[in-house]
Amino acid sequence: MERLVLPEVGRRSVQLRVLAAPVNPADVNMIQGTYPILPEFPAVGGNEGVGDVLEVGHEVTSLSAGDWVIPVDTGFGTWRTEAVCDAGYLLPVPRDISLLGAVTIGVNPCTAYRMLHDFQPLSPGSTVIQNGANSGVGQVVIQIAAAMGLGTINVIRERVRKALSNQFSH
Incomplete structure (x- = not known):
């Protein structure tokens, strides 16, 4: 299999190594073409993820090598091992949180916070x-x-595992 060659790190760009990238329903919907936001093709899947900055361009002041970063927006394409992109596409996250916390901080916590405050x-x-x-x-x-x-009353939905296993067994 041929390895893709990354572009050079430009003056305002960053090279990062993806540390973790989950698969969530929005990712599946994008692949199916049913998500409201679709990437331009060719595209790399994955909306959430956390990366480790390997190198920064000489004009980048917001990030440094060794920083953990998450994508600013959906459609970044986190299902890859490395990327070179404009530094403006990334936000730093603290390295003292868990990898699981870092990889999901950009979507679910923000949604929950907005639901409780807006x-x-x-x-x-x-x-x-x-x-x-x-x-x-x-x-x-x-x-x-x-x-x-605040107190919470929580209704949970039953996971339909049998239907999912049947769907993928064919």
Whole structure:
């Protein structure tokens, strides 16, 4: 198999090694063509991920070699081992959080935070009821709500494992 050659690191670009990249429903929807945002082709899959900065261009001041970074937006293409991109496409994340925390910090925690802050004023002692509480967002809602002094009532959805195993066994 031929290895793709990365472009040179330009004055405003960064080379990174992808450390982890999950597969989530939005990734599958993009591949199916049913996600509202579709990348230009050819494309690399993966919306979430965390990378380790290997090299920075001489005009890059926001990042340094050794920083952990996440993509700013969907469609970055995290399902690869390395990338060279404009430094503006990346945000640094603390290296003292877990790899799992870093790889998912850009989507589910942000969604959960917005759900708890944007729709209804909540104060300690309030209770939030949520459906789909066993999802990634639902689990983060529970954690943020606890930190805010909120109670939660959580409805979980039954995972249909048999249907999924039948779908992939053919």
